[in-house]
Structures are given as structure tokens and as C-alpha cells.
Amino acid sequence: MSFPPLDSPQWHQPLRAFGYGMSAVRSTILSAVLFVTYIGIGALAHDTHFSLVWALLSTLLVWAGPAQIILISTLASGAPIVQSAIAVTVSAIRLFPMVISVLPMMRSPETKKRQLILVAHFTAVTLWVECYRFLPHVPRERRIAFVHGLGCGLVLIGLVATTIGYELAANLTQTYASAILLLTPLAFLFSTARNSKELADVLALGLGLAFYPLASLLGSGFDILISGVAAGTIAFLVHKWREAT
Amino acid sequence: MSSFVTDFFGDWHAIVVLLLAGVIPNQIWRMLGLWLGSGIDEGSDLLMWVKAVATAILAGVIAEILVHPPGALASVPDFLRYGALIVGFIVFMLTRRSIFAGVVSGEVVMLLGKWWLG
Numbered sequence: 001m002s003f004p005p006l007d008s009p010q011w012h013q014p015l016r017a018f019g020y021g022m023s024a025v026r027s028t029i030l031s032a033v034l035f036v037t038y039i040g041i042g043a044l045a046h047d048t049h050f051s052l053v054w055a056l057l058s059t060l061l062v063w064a065g066p067a068q069i070i071l072i073s074t075l076a077s078g079a080p081i082v083q084s085a086i087a088v089t090v091s092a093i094r095l096f097p098m099v100i101s102v103l104p105m106m107r108s109p110e111t112k113k114r115q116l117i118l119v120a121h122f123t124a125v126t127l128w129v130e131c132y133r134f135l136p137h138v139p140r141e142r143r144i145a146f147v148h149g150l151g152c153g154l155v156l157i158g159l160v161a162t163t164i165g166y167e168l169a170a171n172l173t174q175t176y177a178s179a180i181l182l183l184t185p186l187a188f189l190f191s192t193a194r195n196s197k198e199l200a201d202v203l204a205l206g207l208g209l210a211f212y213p214l215a216s217l218l219g220s221g222f223d224i225l226i227s228g229v230a231a232g233t234i235a236f237l238v239h240k241w242r243e244a245t
Numbered sequence: 246m247s248s249f250v251t252d253f254f255g256d257w258h259a260i261v262v263l264l265l266a267g268v269i270p271n272q273i274w275r276m277l278g279l280w281l282g283s284g285i286d287e288g289s290d291l292l293m294w295v296k297a298v299a300t301a302i303l304a305g306v307i308a309e310i311l312v313h314p315p316g317a318l319a320s321v322p323d324f325l326r327y328g329a330l331i332v333g334f335i336v337f338m339l340t341r342r343s344i345f346a347g348v349v350s351g352e353v354v355m356l357l358g359k360w361w362l363g
Contacts (some may be wrong), residue, residue, distance in 0.1 A: 061267075069316075
């Protein structure tokens, strides 16, 4: 993906920055991964007898693959609403640090909170990873418009794929369905690994993978949160210690 | 008319459940991040810690799907799921961090393994 230089007049119009953001979805393999993942979510929604509009609304309003998979499978298993809500909210905790770490890249002293609401909504693993890759090539005052375009492009892919998956569901064999579900861990791992340039990030990824099975032995229901905070904190401390010595 | 609406939207009950069990429990974390994160500077230690925790939580989500696989993925034996991830990772490193090569080879290992096991 090549953008105009940072000082180019091409960046003067916000609408154009929005357009660059939207067309940036073509230059990332994560768009293809997103597409296939949402085919899986559409198919899952169909098989569990949710309506197509329900599935589309979940893609538009939830906009987080793991949360949608958890929501659909727990509701379909007849779990109480409260139990689904707890499972979804635990999976969504990761969005909190993601939003906190992504916003400083596009904020300036004049930026109001309400200008960032849509950016926060679009934030999920794909956008988070791609912001680190794309935003250094986008002038700061056009980054919000750019991310709005990128987010709209990604959501559009998600909505189209949800529809296709919903319509195709009847023809999906178990092998294809499992291949689609395997896509999420593979793509999450490699995109995060590619994005991990600092020692703290590499350690956080490795320790986070290793700690989860240990934390799940505790069976507290907050396994991901416990292993994540522990692994992330150790990674951060090791990084600081290495810097100091 | 009313049956068309029902067919199209499903029943309203389901949409309310979507909001209560899906949208609100998920969005609350994004909005909290927006609300509480506004004072944190780029390049600060706090931000580095937050990013490390975000990365580690994401690693936990990856591990959870592999260790406790949802739906059809549970039909794939443990060693095949882990094997697919490990082979995918090796290919990813060998191809100078190509996400595409890593994902495709991981999937191929899983599909070949399933085919071979019958």
C-alpha cells in the first residue's frame, strides 16, 4: 500500500483521507481472514436459527469475532442471558487496553472524546494491528478520518461475509466449518507476532500463550484476564529491566 | 405484513437479547477505554504496560480457542490443532513473517491431517 507523502496536498481533504482508509482494506491479508471468519459466524447464526438481520446487527453492533461466536453458541445452548453476557464481557476485556493504546496515535490536544467514539467502536484486533502499520504514513490531523474509512471498509466486508455465510450454511461440511474456526487463532497469532517489535510485545505474546493453560486450571471463569494481566505485567517489567541495565 | 416483518427481523425478543447479552457487555469495555484512556500519553510507561496486557490477553483468546475449541473445531484432535499452529508459525518465521503463508500452511496441515485420519 502506498500513500501520498505526509506533506502532500492530497491529504488536505478529510473525505479523501477517508477514501484512502477505506481502500487500505485491499492491502491487508487480514481482510481475507475477516471475510472467512464472518462467513463462519453467518453460518453459525443460521445453524442456530437466528434471523439474518439478527446476525447482521450482531456484526454491526458487536463487531468482535470471538464475542459473537461466544454469544451465538451460548445462547443457542440455552444458557441464561446473564451467563452469555458474562462470557461475552470477559472475552471483550481485551478491547479496553486495545482502545487505550490505539487512541493516542490519532489524538491531538484539540480532539474531543465524541470524535473518537466511532474509532473506539471499530477497534478490534484487525483495526488495532493495522493502525500500527498504516498510521505512521498518515498525517496526524487526518488519522481519524482515515481510521473511519478503514473501519467502514472492514465492517462492510464483515456484513457481506455474514450474509454469504448465512446463505451458504446448509452446504458447509464439518471439515470446512472447523477450518474456518481455526482461522481465528492462526490469524490472530501471526498478525500480532508481526506487529510485535518491542521485547515487551514478543514476551507478552509468548507468555500469554503459555500462561492461559495454567490459568484455566484455576477454573475461575476469568482465566484469560488472569493470564493476560500476569503475562503482560511480567513482559513489561522484563522490558524495563533490560532497558535499565 | 406482520409475518414479513417477523421473517425479516426474527422476533423482537431476540434483538433485545442481542443488546443485553452481546452489544452492551462488549461495548462497555471500548467506551471505558475511551473514557479512562484519554489522559495517557504516547510513549509513556503506562501505555507500554497496557499494550503488553492487551497483547497477552489476545494470546489468551488464541490459546482458549485451541485448548477449548468451539463448535466443529472440537472434532479436530488436540495434536492436530496444536500441530497446525506450530507448523504455521514455523512457516510464518521462514517466510519473513508472511501472515498469508502461515495461515495457509496451518490450515493445510489441519485439513491433510483430518483427511489422513479419515
